[in-house]
Amino acid sequence: MKRIGKAVLTTALLLFMVPSAQSAGDAAAERLISARVDARPGRTTEMYRVPGGMELVVTQACVSHAAVRVELGRDGEALNFGGIGCTAFGPGMPVAGGEALYCTNRSGAERNCMVIGMLRDDPARGEGAQFIDVDKAIADQKK
DSSP states (O other): OHHHHHHHHHHHHHHHHHHHHTSHHHHTTOEEEEEEEEEOTTOEEEEEEOOTTEEEEEEEEEESSTTEEEEETTTTEEOOOSSSEEEEEEEEEEEETTOEEEEEEOSSSOEEEEEEEEEEEOGGGSSOOOOOOHHHHHHHHHO
16 A cells, blocks of 8 residues: 555656756757658668767657668667557667668668657766655655
C-alpha cells in the first residue's frame, strides 16, 4: 500500500515539474524536426546532420520499402525494423551532435525515408540530472 502512495506522489512531482521545463525560454531550445529524403537506387543519402551542441531525440524512423533503411552514422546502425512503415521509439533514441542520419536504398527504384524527432540542447552540456528524494518529499508533505 505504501508503494502505491509513492508512485502516485512521484507522478504528481513529475507532472508539477514538466510545465516549468516548458517555459518560454526552454520552448525555443526544443524544436520538432522532420527530415525526408528520396534516395536513388543503390545509394546512401544523408538525411539530416545533428548540429554540434545539440541532440536529436528520434521518435520515429520511416521507410517506403523493405529494402530501404534509416541508418545512424556511416557504420550503418539501423533505426527501422520490420519492413515498410515506421518504427517508433518511446521515449526516443538520442542522436548526439555531429552525427548524421542516412537513408540507404538497396531496391531497384527511387525510395524515401523519413525521421521525426525533437532537437534540443545537448543535456551533457547542462548541469546534469536532478534527483528527487521521494521519501523526503512525502515526509515534508506530512508536516
